[in-house]
Amino acid sequence: MLLTLLNQRLRNFLDQLGELAQLVGEAGRSLRHQRPSWRDFIDQLYFVGVKSQSVVITTGAATGMVLCAQTYFQFHKVKMDTATGAVVSVGMSSELGPVLAGLMLTARVGAAMAAELGTMKVTEQIDALRTLATHPVDYLVVPRLLATVVAGPLLTAEAIIVGIAASYMVGVNLLGIEGAYYLAYINRYTEPQDVLIGLIKATWFGGLIAMVSCHKGLTCPQGAEGVGRATTEAVVAASITILISNFFLTLLLTRLFN
Amino acid sequence: MALSAPDTRFVKEPNRMIEVRNLWKSFGSQPVLRGTSLRIERGEAVVVIGRSGGGKSVLLKHLIALLQADQGEVLIEGQNLCQLNERQLLSVRRKFGMLFQTAALFDSLTVYENVSFVLRRERKQTEGEIRRLVAEALEMVELPGIEEKKPAELSGGMRKRVGLARAIVYRPEIVLYDEPTTGLDPIAGARIDSLIRRVWQQLHVTSVAVTHDMASAKRISDRILMLHEGVIYADARTPEILNSTDPIVYNFVHGIPTHKPAANTTAAPFSPDI
Ligand SMILES: Nc1ncnc2c1ncn2[C@@H]1O[C@H](COP(=O)(O)OP(=O)(O)O)[C@@H](O)[C@H]1O
Ligand SMILES: [Mg+2]
Numbered sequence: 289m290l291l292t293l294l295n296q297r298l299r300n301f302l303d304q305l306g307e308l309a310q311l312v313g314e315a316g317r318s319l320r321h322q323r324p325s326w327r328d329f330i331d332q333l334y335f336v337g338v339k340s341q342s343v344v345i346t347t348g349a350a351t352g353m354v355l356c357a358q359t360y361f362q363f364h365k366v367k368m369d370t371a372t373g374a375v376v377s378v379g380m381s382s383e384l385g386p387v388l389a390g391l392m393l394t395a396r397v398g399a400a401m402a403a404e405l406g407t408m409k410v411t412e413q414i415d416a417l418r419t420l421a422t423h424p425v426d427y428l429v430v431p432r433l434l435a436t437v438v439a440g441p442l443l444t445a446e447a448i449i450v451g452i453a454a455s456y457m458v459g460v461n462l463l464g465i466e467g468a469y470y471l472a473y474i475n476r477y478t479e480p481q482d483v484l485i486g487l488i489k490a491t492w493f494g495g496l497i498a499m500v501s502c503h504k505g506l507t508c509p510q511g512a513e514g515v516g517r518a519t520t521e522a523v524v525a526a527s528i529t530i531l532i533s534n535f536f537l538t539l540l541l542t543r544l545f546n
Numbered sequence: 547m548a549l550s551a552p553d554t555r556f557v558k559e560p561n562r563m564i565e566v567r568n569l570w571k572s573f574g575s576q577p578v579l580r581g582t583s584l585r586i587e588r589g590e591a592v593v594v595i596g597r598s599g600g601g602k603s604v605l606l607k608h609l610i611a612l613l614q615a616d617q618g619e620v621l622i623e624g625q626n627l628c629q630l631n632e633r634q635l636l637s638v639r640r641k642f643g644m645l646f647q648t649a650a651l652f653d654s655l656t657v658y659e660n661v662s663f664v665l666r667r668e669r670k671q672t673e674g675e676i677r678r679l680v681a682e683a684l685e686m687v688e689l690p691g692i693e694e695k696k697p698a699e700l701s702g703g704m705r706k707r708v709g710l711a712r713a714i715v716y717r718p719e720i721v722l723y724d725e726p727t728t729g730l731d732p733i734a735g736a737r738i739d740s741l742i743r744r745v746w747q748q749l750h751v752t753s754v755a756v757t758h759d760m761a762s763a764k765r766i767s768d769r770i771l772m773l774h775e776g777v778i779y780a781d782a783r784t785p786e787i788l789n790s791t792d793p794i795v796y797n798f799v800h801g802i803p804t805h806k807p808a809a810n811t812t813a814a815p816f817s818p819d820i
Contacts, residue, residue, distance in 0.1 A: 317633075408652075415612050416650035419722075420664050420712070421640040423633060 308503050314425045315433055315499070322423075324430050332435035336397050337442060343392045344443045345450050351384050352376060352451030356458045360465070370469040374477035376455040381482040382489075385448040387534050390493035393440065394526040398501040401432055402522035405505025406515040414506065424506060433498040440494025441487040448486060481545040489537050493530050500526040562624065563588045563720060563752045564609060569618035571604055578604050580776030581618070588719075591746050591753040593763040593784075595798065596773035602756035603647070603724050605773060609754065610642050610722060611635050622720075640664075643713030643751075644722040647729075649705040651697040657684075657708050658693035664716040683715040684708075686748075687741055703734030707741065714745055721745060723755035727762040739765040760799055764788065772798065 318324075359375045405428060408414050417424055452474065459465045504522035508514050559565075564586040571579040578601040586592050596602050607613040608620055611627045620627045622638055630638065651660050661680045665671055671679070684690050687707040697705055706726065713721055726742060727735035739762050746753040746766075756773075757763055763770060763784075770787040772780040772795055780787060780795050790796055797804050 314632075411653075412646045412648060412650040413652055415607070416644070416646055416652070418612060418632075418635075419610055419639055419642060419644040420667075421636045422663075422667060423636060 304503075307507065308499060311425070311429065311503050311506070312499055314423075315429050318423065318426045318430050322426050322430070324434060325427075328427070328431035329434050332431045333439060335400075336393070336432075336435045337439035340393060340396055340439070340443055341446070343396055344389050344447050347388050347392050348380075348385065348447030348450035349454040351388055351447075352380060352454035353458045355379060355384065355451075356455035357463070360459060360463050369463075369465050371473055371477075372459055372463075372465060373452075373455065373470040374473040376459075377452050377474040377478045378482050380448050380451040380455075380486075381478060382485045383534070383538070385451060386444045386486045386489040386493060387530065389444040389447045389490060390440070390497065390530045390534075391527055393436070393443065393494070394497050394501075394523055394530065397436065398497045398526045399519050399523050401498065401501035402505040402508075402519045403515055405502055406508030406518040409506060409508040410510055410512075410514055429498070429502045429506075432502060433495060436494035436498040437491055438494075440497075441490040444486060444490035445483075448483070485538075485541045485545065488541060489534060492533065492537065496529055496533070497526050500529065559624070561588045562586075563590070563622070564754070565619075565621040566605075566608070567619040567621070569605070569608060569620065570616045571601075571608065571613065572616060577776060579608075579615075579618075582773070582777055584771055584778050584781070586752060586754060588752055589750060591743075591766060591768045592755070592771060593767035593769075594754070594756040594771045594773050595758060595760070595763050595787075596756070597798070598758055600773055601776060602758075602773055606644075606722055606724055606754070606756050609720075610639055610644060640716075641719045642722060643716070643718035643720070645706065645709045645713050645724065645726060647725040649697075649702075649709035651705055651709060651712070653697045655697075656693065657695050657697070657700075660697070660708060661693075661712045661715050663712065668716075679715055680711075683711040686714070686744070687711045688737075701734075703730050703737065706730070706734075706738055710738070710741060710745070714749060714751075717749065718751065720752045720754065723753070723757075723766075725757050725759075726755055726766075727757065727759050732761075735759070735762060736765070738762075742766045760801070774798075 356372060356376050360369060360372045363369055363372055363375075405414070408428075414424055417427060456467070456470060459470055460467045501522040504518045504525065508518040562585060564584075566582055566584045569579050569582040570577070582605060594602055594605060604613060608615055609622075611620065611630070615628060622641065625638065627635065627638060652663070655663075658680055659666075661683055662676050665676045665679060680693065681690065684692065687710050689704060689707050689711070692700075692704075692708075697708070700708065723742060726738050730738065742753065742755065743766055745751060753766070755763075755766055767784050770780070770782065770784050771778050772787070774780075774794060780790065780792065782790070787795060788799060790799065794804070796802075
């Protein structure tokens with residue numbers, strides 16, 4: 289009984305993975321053979337990039353601040369106050385920046401994409417698109433994919449910078465770490481690779497968010513309930529995939545660059 | 547001439563626009579189409595009638611390959627759609643215009659952007675020519691000058707007319723209509739019917755509609771096919787169907803319930819089971 293249920297779940301999961309792979313393949317074909325519409329790309333970039341600023345900045349700042357405070361409290365016990373900046377900066381650049389920006393983008397952008405495409409699906413707008421001799425992947429998926437792939441690393445860079453700046457404020461102005469030392473430690477211990485790893489991850493997360501969300505939207509079940517479910521599933525699936533793939537990316541990229 | 551009978555699959559029928567051969571389609575364990583076959587010639591005006599939930603929309607969606615058959619063939623001008631992939635189908639679909647039951651306008655776009663959708667993606671005309679063609683199409687559906695409105699601002703009947711303009715602006719050869727009058731008041735319904743008739747006469751399209759509305763079917767068809775239990779049960783010119791004495795056809799045409807009514811209820815004569 290339990291075994292059949294697990295079997296069912298596993299098969300379901302593998303089916304979805306297969307469909308997702310097909311969608312990615314189709315997007316690749318579209319990118320190779322079809323000229324993407326600039327206007328749709330710019331519209332999406334505005335929605336994904338510009339409109340996500342406040343969320344990403346807030347997340348970056350809050351994380352930088354709390355990371356700084358907590359690191360300081362621990363390091364202070366062993367009289368290593370000035371090393372706080374290094375921990376914050378490396379942590380923000382290669383791990384927290386991309387992962388938190390990715391999760392926030394999933395919640396804001398992935399959910400919206402799944403809901404929008406899901407609504408189009410249940411109101412026959414996707415079918416209408418196909419009757420108008422237009423491939424849904426060309427018109428809907430590719431501009432979204434390009435927008436998240438471009439905006440992902442940019443927003444992450446923004447989160448990293450804001451996070452480090454906020455940690456400086458907390459560390460130097462609030463906790464009394466010497467400013468020059470704080471910056472010197474950041475400089476000494478943050479390698480360009482750390483930032484590069486963060487940006488590569490962010491690009492991957494961006495693509496992942498668009499593909500998972502578009503897939504959930506395009507395969508949305510009928511009815512308002514279906515749209516709700518597709519949206520929830522998109523957010524859950526994309527978030528979990530970000531967290532899991534982050535671990536493997538850390539191992540892979542660190543090995544690659546060191 | 548030949549020793550054996552000619553293989554009919556390879557005989558070119560110049561006027562055969564649509565041919566469906568032995569089409570089967572199930573959803574899960576529920577069979578919807580069970581060996582449907584039909585032929586439609588170029589320039590005909592055909593209506594498929596049948597009970598709600600009987601698979602009319604499913605059949606219509608197979609004609610333009612929005613759904614994939616489990617078994618059987620759909621041929622458009624002799625070309626078998628079942629062998630084409632989604633990208634190859636795009637050029638075949640260019641021959642079609644389709645009006646959806648709910649109009650299915652893109653609600654993030656204006657009326658102009660909706661109607662000009664195909665033309666603007668093809669970029670074969672200048673923006674000025676496209677504007678003129680869109681204005682012409684809106685004129686034809688009697689909604690001139692509403693280019694800048696959003697679909698949400700329009701009534702149901704207006705939306706369907708914009709949907710019709712979007713389907714005909716790029717001069718398709720075949721126009722498909724899914725329940726063109728359902729959900730409209732009788733006046734708006736009659737208006738859509740006369741537009742469908744006008745599109746058929748003026749643009750010389752092949753017109754295929756599915757509906758359960760007999761009044762509408764009468765007005766927009768020369769020939770009626772009745773889909774019943776997954777197959778084409780009747781196929782005749784419109785007056786013949788209307789005067790048919792076959793019990794299944796007769797009951798449908800006259801709105802007489804065929805199932806046994808529950809013992810303690812009497813069917814209201816003015817509300818046929820739809
Ligand atoms: N995409 C689908 N998935 C599952 N079932 C479907 C789908 N489309 C249609 N059906 C089922 O097929 C049957 C016929 O539907 P339809 O063709 O819409 O009937 P109608 O004749 O009213 O247009 C219905 O029972 C419907 O539930
Ligand atoms: Mg229907």
